[in-house]
Amino acid sequence: MxxxxxxxxxxxxxxxxxxxxxxxxxxxxxxxxxxxxxxxxxxxxxxxxxxxxxxxxxxxxxxxxxxxxxxxxxxxxxxxxxxxxxxxxxxxxxxxxxxxxxxxxxxxxxxxxxxxxxxxxxxxxxxxxxxxxxxxxxxxxxxxxxxxxxxxxxxxxxxxxxxxxxxxxxxxxLPPRQLRAGLAEVVKYGAIADAGFFAWLETQAPALLAREPAALAEAVARSCGHKAGIVARDETEQGERMLLNFGHTFGHAIETAQAYGGLLHGEAVAVGMVLAARLSTRLGLAPGADATRLQALLSSFGLPVAVPAGLLPETLLSHMRLDKKAISGRLRLVLWRGVGRAEVFADVAPDAVLAVLVS
Known part of the structure; x- marks a missing residue:
């Protein structure tokens, strides 16, 4: 050992x-x-x-x-x-x-x-x-x-x-598909709070996919360090812990619409993060280049980056309204201002969400 x-x-x-x-x-x-x-x-x-x-x-x-x-x-x-x-x-x-x-x-x-x-x-x-x-x-x-x-x-x-x-x-x-799904959550920590970690991941896709022990140990330890700190500061998700849901509102809607029989959780989160980044760009919060960079990193890990065929945007939006972060049916989403800078935004316009779901 x-x-x-x-x-x-x-x-x-x-x-x-x-x-x-x-x-x-x-x-x-x-x-x-x-x-x-x-x-x-x-x-x-x-x-x-x-x-x-x-x-x-x-x-x-x-x-x-x-x-x-x-x-x-x-x-x-x-x-x-x-x-x-x-x-x-x-x-x-x-x-x-x-x-x-x-x-x-x-x-x-x-x-x-x-x-x-x-x-x-x-x-x-x-x-x-x-x-x-x-x-x-x-x-x-x-x-x-x-x-x-x-x-x-x-x-x-x-x-x-x-x-x-x-x-x-x-x-x-662990089957390769499950490994890739877990890497989506690893990417999330860089995306929401650690631009340096994000940059490190951009260099480590081959090593992580090959399951090199040192790379995996570093990725797990740094991810757990981020989560441990956030949980210690906000155990019951009253503020900062909501940032850990970057991409999850979109992702959970996809999982629900597929009756939990389509994309794996991590795969759905990968798609959700891309959608959240695109929405951030559409709302003028973040540069489009960062959304492109996120999509490229997820793609390098073999993760999906587009909404699966056959899912209606209106259906996905209805599931998003039932998300735990929503308030009285109004959308509250974790978006970003670029790599490493996520924030919670209240009352996001449904038309803007639909626009990225159909693009």
């Missing part, structure tokens, strides 16, 4: 560490230390469980453990699956000192976290992310939720994990 990098999320007594390194899931003693109580529920999916579940169960031998393995995909992040987890915790006899462990990507983490937030009004929760997207985004910060047919992440809670272990070795088995 290589020495792990450590990023701290400073939330006082509820603060926690993000450990980033290779071989963290091979440290049985470290894994067992994450579960101080007797009862543990592990949630994973059918893609991840065959690789890592037996190793985790062996590390937690002696605990009263139950594992739930779901089919993979965003469609599983629903109220029905949440109810199944509640029943699983009940049948386990899980007490207030129980731990829920998420072993997988963003869907598993969001669902497991929401279950932990609700069981007995909140129990311990540990994130073991196995996708790049989860490592740099969804596993950090305590946002937990399930989707409704009407929109993504509409039912949820803020519930911080006790720890996040990002074992970079799990990325060795």
């Amino acid at each position: 290589t020495p792990a990098r450590r990023v701290h999320v400073a939330l006082g007594e509820r603060g926690y560490d993000i450990l980033i390194g290779r071989g963290l899931l091979d440290d049985a003693e470290g894994l067992c230390a994450l579960v101080p109580g007797r009862h543990v529920l592990v949630l994973s999916d059918e893609n991840v469980a065959p690789h890592y579940l037996l190793k985790l169960e062996a590390a937690l031998a002696g605990k009263a453990l139950r594992a739930c393995v779901l089919p993979a995909g965003e469609r599983e992040k629903n109220l029905g699956r949440f109810a199944e987890l509640m029943s699983a915790l009940a049948s386990l006899g899980a007490s207030r000192d129980a731990t829920v462990i998420a072993l997988g990507g963003g869907v598993v983490g969001d669902l497991a976290g929401f279950a932990a937030a609700c069981w007995m009004r909140g129990v311990r929760f540990v994130q073991l992310p196995t996708t790049l997207l989860a490592m740099v985004d969804s596993a950090v910060g305590g946002k937990t939720a399930v989707d409704l047919p009407e929109g993504k992440n509409l039912v949820g809670a803020f519930h911080q994990p006790a720890a996040v272990l990002a074992d970079l070795a799990t990325l060795d088995t």
Whole structure:
């Protein structure tokens, strides 16, 4: 096991560490230390469980453990699956000192976290992310939720994990499409707050796509550092944390319109960031050259940069009105003034949004 990098999320007594390194899931003693109580529920999916579940169960031998393995995909992040987890915790006899462990990507983490937030009004929760997207985004910060047919992440809670272990070795088995989707969220941090990081990414596409360990470790650590700082300053998304949704209002609308069966989350966010940048240019907020630069960077990672065929602009706009950042149906969007300078803008004109959706 290589020495792990450590990023701290400073939330006082509820603060926690993000450990980033290779071989963290091979440290049985470290894994067992994450579960101080007797009862543990592990949630994973059918893609991840065959690789890592037996190793985790062996590390937690002696605990009263139950594992739930779901089919993979965003469609599983629903109220029905949440109810199944509640029943699983009940049948386990899980007490207030129980731990829920998420072993997988963003869907598993969001669902497991929401279950932990609700069981007995909140129990311990540990994130073991196995996708790049989860490592740099969804596993950090305590946002937990399930989707409704009407929109993504509409039912949820803020519930911080006790720890996040990002074992970079799990990325060795990650499908290329999933790796690229995670890189969209990495790009986001440069786009919203760090022009230097953005420029570094422009030089690192070949290394990151080739999964070079040093490049991946740097990308994950810098991304987590940005998110940890933002979460510490604005845990419940009252201000600065909204910037992390750059591209997401457009992206979530695309995912919802495709009934969570089309673009992956990161792919939809890539398209959404391009649309947000174009809208910023249209509104006179940012130079068009920066939008072009963003599109080129995303394209270098093999990510989509255009709205999928067959999606009506009016349909996408209606989904955007239901976004959590909207106020009384008025659009509130994260836009930018160029690379590294994102801001939240209230009451964005729907006609301007439609214009970029049809262009």
